[in-house]
Amino acid sequence: MRVLLIAGGWSDERAVSLSGARGIADALGALGHETVWFDPAGRLTELADAARDADFAFLNLHGAPGEDGLIQAMLDRVGCPYQGSGPAGSFLALHKAAAKALFENAGLRTPAWEFLTAPPPLEWEPAVGYPLYVKPNLGGSSVGMGRAEDRARLEATMTVAFRHGHEVLVEEALSGEEVTVSVLGGEALPPILIRPKRCDFFDYASKYEQGGAEELCPAPIPDELTAETGRMALEAHRVLGLEGYSRSDFLVVDGVPYLLEVNTLPGMTPTSLLPQSAAAAGMDFPALVARLIELGMQDRG
Structure with missing residues (x-):
């Protein structure tokens, strides 16, 4: 089969994505497949045409795009099969x-949690109590994640987390x-x-x-x-x-x-x-x- 290997992208996890894709390419070759590399960064508008020329797409993306379902939705529209979940489940x-x-x-x-869509006022205190973890709501590989033992540390970890997106999850640190x-x-x-x-x-x-x-x-x-x-x-x-x-x-x-x-x-x-x-x-x-x-x-x- 002609397999479109989709890796890279523009998330904070780009390097991890590309690293893993090299091993996948080796495995595809060992299985007798033809591998065509595709990096959505700078080439997203070319995806539909590239997918139409492939028998299958193998996704190795982390964060968005990829885990948010965007690439899957585009592949669905042109009828190119791929591994894993569709757009809704992915998002x-x-x-x-x-x-x-x-x-x-x-x-x-699941640990107790609170969802923040904007940095809270300085007098705000989390209902889940301390210690807690602060995570960007979208993304993976623990990028932007931190632990807070008190309000001062919480402010610092929230600042870092909000740099990685507009939504943050505050979670009980079990x-x-x-x-x-x-x-x-x-x-x-x-x-x-x-x-x-x-x-x-x-x-x-x-x-x-x-x-x-x-x-x-x-x-x-x-x-x-x-x-x-x-x-x-x-x-x-x-x-x-x-x-x-x-x-x-x-x-x-x-x-x-x-x-x-x-x-x-x-x-x-x-x-x-x-x-x-x-x-x-x-x-x-x-x-x-x-x-x-x-x-x-x-x-x-």
């Missing part, structure tokens, strides 16, 4: 406040262990236990710098916890209307998992979390890429 997952509202409506545990569970083709893959080495949460450096975190897969956690996080990941996937695959991140507090967020275009370097889980399930990286293409063709072929 709901990227919009942290909307996703958490749907999680709560479905009875899925203390526990981080676990991530990937969903592939309607099944939960083996979970991964994440232990950051450089700070108290899985920030950008922990995710992408060598030695930033210890990632144990399959996670050495009780069978009951594996089953519960798997159930919650599958339910979150369903609640958001996702397709093909996703990755749900959890914080486990005294054995109880809290759902943090769901990623619709998880990292795809060969050592990223989703490929690690797939490997634990007996699927090497080219086989994972092949499975994602198969699922995308089933959904949109």
Whole structure:
């Protein structure tokens, strides 16, 4: 097949996107596909024509465009199949406040939170209390995220977060262990236990710098916890209307998992979390890429 490999874009996660795409290109070549690179940055108006000439589009974008559903909507309009979720599910997952509202409506545990659409007045105090995390509402890879122990630190972290967008999520800072569970083709893959080495949460450096975190897969956690996080990941996937695959991140507090967020275009370097889980399930990286293409063709072929 002629595969349009879409990577890069203009979000803060551009470099991560391009890095992962190189491994995907190698896998596509090993599978016998022809790869055509496409970077939406500066070429968005050419996407429709490029997609019409392709048999399939493989997206490796992080943040917007990509996780916001824009590229998927354009591909839908020209009838080019692609892996993963469509425009609506992609945007709901990227919009942290909307996703958490749907999680709560479905009875899925998630840390207490508040949604801010503008910097609050100096006298404002969060109802969730301290300590807390401040996150840009749109985006991923923990870009712009910070922890606040008091009002002064909160002001500083909100200033940083608002530089990355007009919406910010303030979230209760629970203390526990981080676990991530990937969903592939309607099944939960083996979970991964994440232990950051450089700070108290899985920030950008922990995710992408060598030695930033210890990632144990399959996670050495009780069978009951594996089953519960798997159930919650599958339910979150369903609640958001996702397709093909996703990755749900959890914080486990005294054995109880809290759902943090769901990623619709998880990292795809060969050592990223989703490929690690797939490997634990007996699927090497080219086989994972092949499975994602198969699922995308089933959904949109």
